Amino acid sequence: MSLRHKLMQKLFTDKELVEGVILGNPKFQKELYSRYSGALFAICKRYAKNTAEAEDLMQDVFVKIFLNLHQFRFESSLGFWAKRLTINSLLNYIKKKNIENNFVSTDEYDNEIQDVRINDDVDVPYEVLLNMVQKLPLGYRTVFNMKEIDGYENKEIASLLGCTESTVRTQLFKAKKELKQKIEKWSQNEIK
Amino acid sequence: MKEIGAFFRDxxxxxxxxxPQEVWEIIKMNKDLQNFNYKKKRNRRIKMGSFSTVLISITIVAFVLYNHPNPKQNPSTAINTSGNQDFDTVGTSSSSKPFFEPSEPILSKSISYNDPLSTCNPLLPTVSEATSTMELELPSSHKTTVLTSSEEQNSEELSRTEKVNIPINNQLVDQPCQVKTDDLQRVENRDEVSSEEILTEPIQDITNLVFFPNAFTPNGDGLNDCFSILPKEQLTNFECYIYNRQGLLVFSSRSLQQNWDGIVKGIPAEQGQYVYLVKFTTKEGKRMQHKGTVLLIR
Incomplete structure (x- = not known):
């Protein structure tokens, strides 16, 4: 990070930044991008199936942020607003891919849903964990990300994705089961 | 032991x-963003838009009023102004017969035959254009012989190009038109086909002319190291452009011998899909273009 960026960060609050972007200053645009791109790209990576798709999504997300910035009312922090907007636009993208095939409701696991637990000792690097999440099927991945990492309620997820709550629960359970298997397999390979 | 969701969350x-840097470059280049300037310019644009719509509507109203047919106009002057080209107004006057009239019965005859051979009959009646004496060459004897004899020789005799008279704008124009043998076979398979359909359905499949590979492997093993486009006939004015996933131009060439070897600015390109745009002129002088994707595998 250059000295100018550090100065910019100290000099301007979020409010000044937003006003600057609305007035059409390209420097403020760049500053807003560099301030939030890191966190938002991490989110995009989780929801996408690979880095290339994440890059494509990232472009759409930032264009949307800039186009909707004048609607930001300063009721929450800019970071939180940007995160919500990102997830919403990601969900729109996912919905377009004919998600009905990926969210087939099966009630067979409904009664046996429990917490899936793993050993806390294993220290898995971030890249490996990210790869595990990316390799999940679209439905599992979306529900797992929304529920466990971004903290949505089951009800919210069901209404946002247009499926039933039991579907969300089963998808989540299957996702956790698959992730557990993957982590165990990885740790076994590491020990060898 | 730890819950797996919490483990991932932490x-x-x-x-x-x-x-990567490219992402910001592309966001900056976004057209929506460049045209969008929040509140002030938006309002101005709306004002400009309303102003221009008012202007356009005024001009349209004026145009309609000006060109509205005046029913009180003198009929004799209408004929004089219309001259020879406007046949409708001439036809209403009883003095002269319109010379395009004979075209209609000929057309209806050619359609009414259910025999598919009749649609590609080389002996269709030809009308010498604009004869003042209104003479028609109707080779009725020829026609009957061709239609009754269902020998295969007749269909074999048909050459690739045939002369068919098409009535355009109520005038008979001698216009040669290309009928491929594929078309003829197709026509023969159908039960009923009007003569117009053959003329409006030319088969132009670009893959018959050129072979576009859908993948190549620039790993130096001598097999498919280049993205080489293989033409089946001679092409001229060849152009080839290859773009990457970000839409940036990666490679361009103007000759068929110069192929892309998967290297961009001295650096081997990433594995993945690339989009190509190929333009060329065929033997017959037709300008064609083709878009597609090619997979680079290492």
Missing amino acids: NFEAITANP
């Missing part, structure tokens, strides 16, 4: 990942 929470 690992993912504070993580930031810096996107």
Whole structure:
């Protein structure tokens, strides 16, 4: 990070930044991008199936942020607003891919849903964990990300994705089961 | 032991990942963003838009009023102004017969035959254009012989190009038109086909002319190291452009011998899909273009 960026960060609050972007200053645009791109790209990576798709999504997300910035009312922090907007636009993208095939409701696991637990000792690097999440099927991945990492309620997820709550629960359970298997397999390979 | 969701949450929470520089470049280049300037210019644009719509509507109203047919106009002057080209107004006057009239019965005859051979009959009646004496060459004897004899020789005799008279704008124009043998076979398979359909359905499949590979492997093993386009006939004015996933031009060439070897500015390109745009002129002088994707595998 250059000295100018550090100065910019100290000099301007979020409010000044937003006003600057609305007035059409390209420097403020760049500053807003560099301030939030890191966190938002991490989110995009989780929801996408690979880095290339994440890059494509990232472009759409930032264009949307800039186009909707004048609607930001300063009721929450800019970071939180940007995160919500990102997830919403990601969900729109996912919905377009004919998600009905990926969210087939099966009630067979409904009664046996429990917490899936793993050993806390294993220290898995971030890249490996990210790869595990990316390799999940679209439905599992979306529900797992929304529920466990971004903290949505089951009800919210069901209404946002247009499926039933039991579907969300089963998808989540299957996702956790698959992730557990993957982590165990990885740790076994590491020990060898 | 730890719940798996919490485990992932702890690992993912504070993580930031810096996107590559290209992403920002593309966001900057976005057309929507460049045209969008929030509130002020938006209002101005709306004002401009309303102003221009008012202007356009005024001009349209004026145009309609000006060109509205005046029913009180003198009929004799209408005929004089219309001259020879406007046949409708001439036809209403009883003095002269319109010379395009004979075209209609000929057309209806050619359609009414159910025999598919009749649609590609080389002996269709030809009308010598604009004869003042209104003479028609109707080779009725020829026609009957061709239609009754269902020998295969007749269909074999048909050459590739045939002369068919098409009535355009109520005038008979001698216009040669190309009928491929594929078309003829197709026509023969159908039960009923009007003569117009053959003329409006030319088969132009670009893959018959050129072979576009859908993948290549620039790993130096001598097999498919280049993205080489293979033409089946001679092409001229060849152009080839290859773009990457970001839409940036990666490679361009103007000759068929110069092929892309998967290297961009001295650096081997990434594995993945690339989009190509190929333009060329065929033997017959037709300008064609083709878009597609090619997979680069290492």
